[in-house]
Amino acid sequence: MQQYVIPQRLDDPELIGFWTLDEFLAMIIPFVWGILSQHIIMGLLLACACWWVLRKLKAGRAVSWIVHTAYWHLPGSFMRLKATPPSHLRIMAG
Numbered sequence: 001m002q003q004y005v006i007p008q009r010l011d012d013p014e015l016i017g018f019w020t021l022d023e024f025l026a027m028i029i030p031f032v033w034g035i036l037s038q039h040i041i042m043g044l045l046l047a048c049a050c051w052w053v054l055r056k057l058k059a060g061r062a063v064s065w066i067v068h069t070a071y072w073h074l075p076g077s078f079m080r081l082k083a084t085p086p087s088h089l090r091i092m093a094g
Contacts, residue, residue, distance in 0.1 A: 019051075022063050026050040 016024040027047040034043010057066055071079050076086040085092065 020063075022058075023051055023054055026054045 013020045019027065027050060030046035030050050031043045034040050034046065037043070067079075071081065071084070072087050076088070
């Protein structure tokens with residue numbers, strides 16, 4: 001009888017199976033590497049470890065939190081953000 005479906009929560013991330021896109025990629029990339037290198041068990045273990053580490057890093061926060069933390073703590077060449085100053089320049093003149 002309902003012609004239109006109204007979402008209940010608009011902020012929910014899109015899911016692939018049970019996982020968000022970043023969790024899915026953190027699992028599928030090591031697993032595919034394990035298949036291609038003929039180390040399926042190692043790829044499966046590495047995929048589970050990557051998923052677990054990503055879940056602990058996020059801890060209920062968005063992926064942007066990881067990007068912001070990487071900006072402040074990793075070298076400037078890692079993020080390659082062109083519109084932002086390097087994070088080691090804490091006090092800027094002007």
